[in-house]
Amino acid sequence: MERSARKDGGCWLLVGGRRRLGRALAEDLAGDHDLVLTSSRPWDGETWVDGLSERSWIRRLHWDAEDPGLVSRMMADLDTLQTEGRVISGAVLLAGNFPLQPLGTWTPASLETTWRLNVSFPFLCAQALAPCLSEGACLQIILDTSIHHPWLKRLPYSAAKAGLATLVPGLAQLLAPRVRVVGHALGALLPAEDDPTGFLAERTLLKRIGEPADLCRAVRFAADSPFLTGEILTQDGGRRWVDR
């Protein structure tokens, strides 16, 4: 059952707020925010969200980058929230994937699939959300430290994140002064399955990978910094300054 109480931090929408970093952010924010979480799959059986619903108002939405009716679904969901009097005071776009696509494997279909989720989807979400965000809201977009040094075996993914690196300052100009836009270029915050030797940690100045709490802190910092817009904050343990 949904609780009706409102939290001081207002209502935030997390696109891709179900797994991994999205879940960690939802759990962090739930203490002082109402939350709208999206997933590409039906929400049944997510007991951790049921747990969060005990202390926060949570709405679960089904937004799938592959859905041909995505745009009208997003508009309908956002209309419903507005009709219910829910004002969105913050949003974070986390959805994406991290496909291995070395040179020689690229096809029109595989490139389109990568770019649909990693660049078209955030663009469409940002467009749908922009008019719904309240005055003073911050729209935050999750990028990758690959915007500084592309992943050579994941160039299509890196190109998608570079597209988002253009979206951040561009949207900041289009939405100012009502709404701020901030990006987060992340190094590894979760251990990679294909990195059993700790190679990623070794390739940072700090000799470790980060953790989801690093993202949570930065997201709160950006939301609470009213003079910050159009910027991309890099958190990668100094990876981009390591000689290659």
Ligand SMILES: NC(=O)c1ccc[n+]([C@@H]2O[C@H](COP(=O)([O-])OP(=O)(O)OC[C@H]3O[C@@H](n4cnc5c(N)ncnc54)[C@H](OP(=O)(O)O)[C@@H]3O)[C@@H](O)[C@H]2O)c1
């Ligand atoms: N993890 C890291 O260390 C790291 C490092 C650098 C950058 N990042 C960036 O941080 C963000 C979160 O990364 P992550 O590692 O937590 O998770 P992830 O595995 O990359 O997935 C992020 C989210 O994308 C959603 N998603 C997958 N397919 C989708 C689709 N067809 N339509 C809509 N949503 C879809 C997933 O939710 P559902 O399956 O519920 O739909 C998931 O919550 C990503 O943008 C990633 O590029 C992460």
